[in-house]
Amino acid sequence: MELGLVGLGKMGGNMRTRLREAGHTVVGFDFNPDVTDVPTLEALVEALPAPRVVWVMVPAGDPTRKTVEALADLLGEGDLVVDGGNSKYTDDQAHAELLAERGIGFVDCGVSGGVWGLQNGYALMCGGSPDDVAKVQPAFDALKPADGGFVHAGSKPGAGHFAKMVHNGIEYAMMQAYAEGWELLEAVDLVEDVPAVFDSWRTGTVIRSWLLDLLVNALEEDTHLEKLRGYADDSGEGRWTVEAAIEHAVPMHVIASSLFARFTSRQEDSPAMKAIAAMRNQFGGHAVHAGPPAGGDAG
Numbered sequence: 001m002e003l004g005l006v007g008l009g010k011m012g013g014n015m016r017t018r019l020r021e022a023g024h025t026v027v028g029f030d031f032n033p034d035v036t037d038v039p040t041l042e043a044l045v046e047a048l049p050a051p052r053v054v055w056v057m058v059p060a061g062d063p064t065r066k067t068v069e070a071l072a073d074l075l076g077e078g079d080l081v082v083d084g085g086n087s088k089y090t091d092d093q094a095h096a097e098l099l100a101e102r103g104i105g106f107v108d109c110g111v112s113g114g115v116w117g118l119q120n121g122y123a124l125m126c127g128g129s130p131d132d133v134a135k136v137q138p139a140f141d142a143l144k145p146a147d148g149g150f151v152h153a154g155s156k157p158g159a160g161h162f163a164k165m166v167h168n169g170i171e172y173a174m175m176q177a178y179a180e181g182w183e184l185l186e187a188v189d190l191v192e193d194v195p196a197v198f199d200s201w202r203t204g205t206v207i208r209s210w211l212l213d214l215l216v217n218a219l220e221e222d223t224h225l226e227k228l229r230g231y232a233d234d235s236g237e238g239r240w241t242v243e244a245a246i247e248h249a250v251p252m253h254v255i256a257s258s259l260f261a262r263f264t265s266r267q268e269d270s271p272a273m274k275a276i277a278a279m280r281n282q283f284g285g286h287a288v289h290a291g292p293p294a295g296g297d298a299g
């Protein structure tokens with residue numbers, strides 16, 4: 001099939017390659033002149049035969065919204081937009097509505113696989129009407145791994161990204177569990193080769209997984225992770241998972257806690273723990289550790 005691909009970064013660039021390797025014709029647009037096939041979004045739309053399919057692979061939030069709004073003006077009746085970024089499912093609902101007013105279809109597609117997707121295929125979770133999904137199926141078939149990794153999660157807009165969001169919540173919790181286990185093994189002077197323990201867990205155990213494989217890779221490169229700072233960002237999906245759990249009164253102990261652990265990682269010092277130390281000191285005269293001098297810095 002022929003399709004347009006907007007956003008040729010780490011994900012989009014590799015996806016263009018995988019689609020082309022499968023024999024599809026891809027016209028890519030990116031603001032980076034080194035990677036783009038066409039100079040403008042208008043040129044991308046003009047280069048495609050109608051009915052057009054344009055896959056958007058840009059960061060969630062404003063960049064995706066602006067791209068969808070621009071495409072709403074450039075595309076027409078019978079065309080289709082796929083949002084393959086990590087958009088929030090509620091954004092999909094707004095985008096689907098805007099595009100539907102112009103007769104343009106919409107499919108939301110959560111994409112998992114990161115930088116390994118080019119080689120291994122991308123797991124795809126999509127939402128949208130069966131007719132719209134069928135129009136993109138040849139591209140989905142080229143992008144997904146050979147032996148599965150595709151789901152049409154629901155016909156309402158946002159179903160795909162909702163599934164991907166929950167996937168990412170689980171990803172947070174799994175990573176947190178491996179990380180805490182690793183910290184404990186490192187902290188106790190008993191197990192002599194911690195990376196070897198993790199490596200052994202990859203075979204036959206109930207906790208083997210690709211995340212475990214990736215942690216073993218990281219430990220092979222840096223046995224005690226000494227080159228890294230204990231700081232973890234988040235891109236939003238963990239927060240949205242917890243927000244959705246709160247909205248639906250779904251207990252979410254572990255995923256919520258793994259999200260908050262990331263926030264903790266960004267603090268040089270804990271304001272909450274200062275308050276706890278102050279109260280222990282007030283009620284029990286328990287010793288406190290002094291902070292840096294007021295107005296000065298720790299150094």
Ligand SMILES: O=C(O)[C@H](O)[C@@H](O)[C@H](O)[C@H](O)COP(=O)(O)O
Pocket residue numbers: 086111112113114168171233234235236237238
């Ligand atoms: O399945 C995947 O391939 C990942 O989940 C991918 O989508 C991305 O690496 C995360 O969005 C990072 O998310 P955080 O920045 O929130 O950790």
